[in-house]
Amino acid sequence: QSALTQPASVSGSPGQSITISCTGTTSDIGAYNHVSWYQHHPDRAPRLIIYQVSNRPSGVSNRFSASKSGSTASLTISGLQAEDEADYYCNSFTTSDTWVFGGGTKLTVL
């Protein structure tokens, strides 16, 4: 159950776009389309922003989009806003009937 691999940090200026990668294996991301993404502001509960690779729950801005290719998933945030500054985590169901998170990526809006 090794954690999925995410960059530790990314940054961007307001209005720009950033992409966060999430690399797994053929036992997790590569096995299913059960990839989700979470936004986590300090001292708040994590928030689901993407499920099943690329689907947004109601109420989540369409500035958030995501995709998957092979064993790597990606989250793109366009039109960066100050409120987007947070930690982002990918997550996948695995062939062992468990779930695994990425290590998390700290997004800084410059």
Place this chain on the structure above:
Amino acid sequence: QVQLVESGGGMVQPGTSLRLSCAASAFTFSSDAMHWVRQAPGEGLEWVAFISQDGTRKYYADSVKGRFTISRDDPKNTLYLQMSSLRAEDTAVYYCAKDRRDTWSYDYWGQGTLVAVSS
């Protein structure tokens, strides 16, 4: 609005036990699977355990298998995590999370309860 409220955290010594609770409201608790997820200080999120809506399927992370037990009491709308043989590395904020049906994701989370394991 869906609400999940964790309780039962605290400071305990290594080797002891603790039971966390998660009180659910504003949704049909018995119809949804549930998870526990934790975050150690300065670390990322770690999935801990899953229980199906009917309680028949339970899955655990390798790091807690054999020591932690997830359970649910549907009439009380409450999820539990019984933790035994606690270790320093179990120190974390523990969140309960509702499973978003048929999507293998978590759509609602509680605010978390802190468990500190130290001698």
